[in-house]
Amino acid sequence: MSASELTAAQRAPVYLHDYRAPAWSVRNVALEFDLDAAQTEVLAELELQQDPAQADAALFLHGEALELLEISLDGCELSPADYQLDANGLTVPHARGNVRLRTRVRIAPELNTALQGLYLSGSHEAGFLLTQCEAEGFRRITFFTDRPDVLARYSVMLRADRARYPVLLANGNPDGAGELPDGRHWARWLDPHPKPSYLFALVAGKLEHIEDHYRTSEGRDVCLRIYAEANAIAQCDHAMRSLKHSMRWDEEKFGRAYDLDVFNIVATHDFTMGAMENKGLNIFNAKYLLANMQTSTDADFAHVEAVVAHEYFHNWTGNRVTCRDWFQLSLKEGLTVYREQEFCADMGSRSLKRIEDVQTLWRAQFAEDAGPLAHAVRPEHYLEINNFYTATIYEKGAEIVRMLAVALGRDGFRRGMDLYFARHDGQAATVEDFLAALGDANKTDLSNYLSWYRQAGTPRLSANGRYDAATRTYHLQLSQQVASILLAADNSPLPIPVALSLYLPNGDAVPLRLAGEVAASGIERVFVLDRDSMTLVFEDVFAPPVPSLLRGYSAPVLPQFDVSADDLALLLRADSDGCNRWMAAQALMTRLFDADVNDATTLVAMNDGLAAAMDDATLDPALLAQLLSLPADSILAERLAEIDPDVVHARIGALEKNIAMVLHARVLARYDALSADETGAVEARAPARRRLKNRCLDLLCSRNDAAGIVRALNQFENARCMTDSLAALVCLVRAGGEPAEHALAAFHARHADDALVLDKWFAVQAARPHADTLDTVQALTERADFRWNNPNKVYALFMTLARNLHAFHRADGAGYAYFGACVQRLDAINPQVAARLAASFKEWRRYEPHRRALMQSELQRLIELPTLSPDLRDILQRALA
Numbered sequence: 079m080s081a082s083e084l085t086a087a088q089r090a091p092v093y094l095h096d097y098r099a100p101a102w103s104v105r106n107v108a109l110e111f112d113l114d115a116a117q118t119e120v121l122a123e124l125e126l127q128q129d130p131a132q133a134d135a136a137l138f139l140h141g142e143a144l145e146l147l148e149i150s151l152d153g154c155e156l157s158p159a160d161y162q163l164d165a166n167g168l169t170v171p172h173a174r175g176n177v178r179l180r181t182r183v184r185i186a187p188e189l190n191t192a193l194q195g196l197y198l199s200g201s202h203e204a205g206f207l208l209t210q211c212e213a214e215g216f217r218r219i220t221f222f223t224d225r226p227d228v229l230a231r232y233s234v235m236l237r238a239d240r241a242r243y244p245v246l247l248a249n250g251n252p253d254g255a256g257e258l259p260d261g262r263h264w265a266r267w268l269d270p271h272p273k274p275s276y277l278f279a280l281v282a283g284k285l286e287h288i289e290d291h292y293r294t295s296e297g298r299d300v301c302l303r304i305y306a307e308a309n310a311i312a313q314c315d316h317a318m319r320s321l322k323h324s325m326r327w328d329e330e331k332f333g334r335a336y337d338l339d340v341f342n343i344v345a346t347h348d349f350t351m352g353a354m355e356n357k358g359l360n361i362f363n364a365k366y367l368l369a370n371m372q373t374s375t376d377a378d379f380a381h382v383e384a385v386v387a388h389e390y391f392h393n394w395t396g397n398r399v400t401c402r403d404w405f406q407l408s409l410k411e412g413l414t415v416y417r418e419q420e421f422c423a424d425m426g427s428r429s430l431k432r433i434e435d436v437q438t439l440w441r442a443q444f445a446e447d448a449g450p451l452a453h454a455v456r457p458e459h460y461l462e463i464n465n466f467y468t469a470t471i472y473e474k475g476a477e478i479v480r481m482l483a484v485a486l487g488r489d490g491f492r493r494g495m496d497l498y499f500a501r502h503d504g505q506a507a508t509v510e511d512f513l514a515a516l517g518d519a520n521k522t523d524l525s526n527y528l529s530w531y532r533q534a535g536t537p538r539l540s541a542n543g544r545y546d547a548a549t550r551t552y553h554l555q556l557s558q559q560v561a562s563i564l565l566a567a568d569n570s571p572l573p574i575p576v577a578l579s580l581y582l583p584n585g586d587a588v589p590l591r592l593a594g595e596v597a598a599s600g601i602e603r604v605f606v607l608d609r610d611s612m613t614l615v616f617e618d619v620f621a622p623p624v625p626s627l628l629r630g631y632s633a634p635v636l637p638q639f640d641v642s643a644d645d646l647a648l649l650l651r652a653d654s655d656g657c658n659r660w661m662a663a664q665a666l667m668t669r670l671f672d673a674d675v676n677d678a679t680t681l682v683a684m685n686d687g688l689a690a691a692m693d694d695a696t697l698d699p700a701l702l703a704q705l706l707s708l709p710a711d712s713i714l715a716e717r718l719a720e721i722d723p724d725v726v727h728a729r730i731g732a733l734e735k736n737i738a739m740v741l742h743a744r745v746l747a748r749y750d751a752l753s754a755d756e757t758g759a760v761e762a763r764a765p766a767r768r769r770l771k772n773r774c775l776d777l778l779c780s781r782n783d784a785a786g787i788v789r790a791l792n793q794f795e796n797a798r799c800m801t802d803s804l805a806a807l808v809c810l811v812r813a814g815g816e817p818a819e820h821a822l823a824a825f826h827a828r829h830a831d832d833a834l835v836l837d838k839w840f841a842v843q844a845a846r847p848h849a850d851t852l853d854t855v856q857a858l859t860e861r862a863d864f865r866w867n868n869p870n871k872v873y874a875l876f877m878t879l880a881r882n883l884h885a886f887h888r889a890d891g892a893g894y895a896y897f898g899a900c901v902q903r904l905d906a907i908n909p910q911v912a913a914r915l916a917a918s919f920k921e922w923r924r925y926e927p928h929r930r931a932l933m934q935s936e937l938q939r940l941i942e943l944p945t946l947s948p949d950l951r952d953i954l955q956r957a958l959a
């Protein structure tokens with residue numbers, strides 16, 4: 079019986095404390111692929127080595143959905159009595175010591191809609207073959223010890239029909255190619271760097287490429303290629319530029335040079351995630367690789383730069399130093415996100431990048447951490463690892479690295495990273511190894527940061543200040559409250575680096591001298607709160623100061639600061655840290671949301687502060703756009719004891735209309751000036767101006783005023799770039815009616831051949847704030863250009879729908895029922911996609927009783943389905959627990 083005939087067993091949880099070193103390792107692996115979309119054969123020769131300390135351990139290799147055609151051990155063919163096959167893999171009980179195992183299996187790429195393992199991208203006639211192995215996809219290609227702490231050297235032989243599959247790529251360096259009879263050809267690839275199986279990749283098909291070269295600081299000439307289908311190849315230049323910038327930056331900032339002769343990137347439209355860092359052969363969702371002013375927004379350009387950098391940086395943080403087990407996922411992901419964030423900050427505006435990253439953290443991670451899917455950055459157990467590619471592992475993980483970097487300072491952090499690479503190059507490491515290297519290099523003990531990796535939930539940081547005029551001292555008490563003791567593996571106090579300044583009413587910052595210190599040292603300092611509470615006493619403070627806390631958002635905590643609206647207005651006006659100016663504006667808006675705009679003092683403070691910002695000609699237009707933006711709906715919704723989408727919507731509307739009204743003249747003038755200057759260019763400052771211009775347009779349209787709609791129509795008709803065209807379309811669709819219909823039709827006609835632009839077209843409609851949007855989405859799924867098996871299309875419609883207060887959260891429950899039915903349908907196609915969508919229900923307990931009951935019953939209906947993927951089951955179980 080083949081493993082594919084067995085039904086998948088229900089998963090047992092995996093525990094961190096059960097970790098054992100591998101009983102069997104693979105030194106070398108030789109793979110031979112006879113590639114074909116319908117049937118591919120994979121021959122694998124593994125040089126296996128048993129750990130002498132585990133001499134009794136049977137040889138077990140993971141394998142799923144593989145048809146075993148041939149198996150031999152040390153040259154002797156095995157009979158079925160010599161091995162056991164089940165849904166999880168292959169056991170060869172009598173193997174001992176050093177052995178050579180040879181297996182030949184058959185797989186069916188074109189039937190693989192889960193997009194894990196080897197699959198087909200595009201059409202059956204003209205598509206290409208590619209792989210996705212992280213986290214556990216390699217076991218769908220061949221039998222293997224598919225765990226990240228088994229590092230092997232790979233040699234890969236690819237054979238295929240030359241006409242259908244002219245390009246044959248795998249990891250490492252090319253090692254020969256040639257012709258075969260019957261129109262077939264071969265190519266061999268050799269990867270000299272031992273790697274875990276999740277980094278394996280191959281690509282075969284009809285692809286074009288662009289090429290460039292890069293000379294590393296070590297003198298290696300690297301051939302860089304980006305592969306894409308013919309109609310997209312003209313859109314790869316921005317990615318190539320970003321790649322070269324990333325390579326230079328990693329040498330300059332971390333001393334890390336590239337280590338192969340070639341670096342290949344391939345774009346696909348069929349990908350569940352953003353991109354994948356396979357050694358020497360990165361594979362990208364086309365959405366994060368292709369960019370062109372006519373079809374991509376400024377935000378798309380920024381995403382491409384960030385994701386190219388992210389995958390490239392993995393070459394050291396992830397590939398050269400990998401993870402011992404999947405519990406350590408944030409060791410590579412948090413660290414690589416941090417590196418990516420720093421790179422983007424260096425390429426553009428540091429404070430703006432920080433604001434964007436904080437926005438993402440607050441919107442995605444805080445919500446995750448507050449609900450039933452909350453988990454530690456290093457979890458203690460999991461059912462399905464695919465469900466742990468989360469905002470907590472990525473974004474909160476990056477925040478922990480940032481805290482360490484803030485606490486150690488630039489040079490100390492670099493020393494620590496140097497030691498981390500020196501100690502662990504070529505190894506599979508742990509979070510403890512990381513903290514030890516950073517600490518040892520700086521002769522300090524950072525093990526208390528482990529609590530950040532072990533505790534789920536967002537801690538609160540409170541601050542209370544008291545000024546003593548007689549002694550001219552300012553007493554600042556900082557204290558922390560652990561968020562969710564229930565979930566914490568330990569609940570010891572966390573080390574929280576607090577970067578702070580003190581501002582005098584005239585806007586000057588106070589030189590900071592603590593009681594007992596001889597002299598002041600600077601106007602910004604970092605204090606690490608590593609107890610429940612501490613009080614800092616500052617001397618020589620000549621007037622009651624306003625504290626500017628968590629500058630640059632120095633720790634991922636929920637601020638609960640005892641500061642007045644006027645204090646916030648001062649920070650909004652005068653803080654030298656752009657991120658803190660923005661946080662002050664957000665705090666004012668949040669207070670107004672809480673008070674349903676009925677708080678005169680706060681209203682005046684916010685309105686005056688924003689007006690002053692608009693009048694400040696020196697302010698970066700992109701920062702101004704951020705100051706003028708409300709916190710995300712989901713963040714504001716969290717403020718309510720019980721979420722009622724109608725209340726959220728009404729309060730946000732009132733707040734937005736107040737800003738639009740109070741600033742109307744300024745917004746109009748600014749929009750017209752920026753609009754007259756628009757060139758549609760890529761140059762560095764243009765995106766910032768467009769961002770402000772389009773936020774102004776948004777405000778002008780918020781009350782459906784003719785002045786706004788006319789401008790939106792005009793901008794839509796005359797747009798020189800996608801940023802402007804899409805921003806106008808969003809405003810028109812929100813207003814609805816004939817202009818919206820007309821614009822949607824025109825946009826579709828203009829971009830009918832471009833899958834990525836069509837995703838935007840789908841998403842804009844799914845975002846329309848109206849209960850009827852549900853019917854629109856339903857109708858859109860019937861179109862020929864919607865594909866259920868394409869994750870980008872599915873996310874464009876359904877991720878957007880899930881964030882739509884009006885449609886998803888319709889009071890009649892139709893949104894939940896429809897969404898649930900779609901999740902069910904998708905589970906049979908791509909379980910990872912279904913599980914990601916199902917996580918949209920995670921906040922169900924926070925809603926008012928009526929909607930809460932509706933969401934719960936939909937979750938309950940789903941969990942009782944007779945067939946459910948392990949991925950979806952895991953999410954549903956945790957959501958309902």
Ligand code: 0A1
Pocket residue numbers: 210211212213350351352353354355388389411467910
């Ligand atoms: N390691 C990748 C993310 C990734 C994870 C799983 C995947 O399989 C579906 C694909 C990509 C990254 O961090 O970029």
Ligand code: ZN
Pocket residue numbers: 388392410411414
């Ligand atoms: Zn990553």
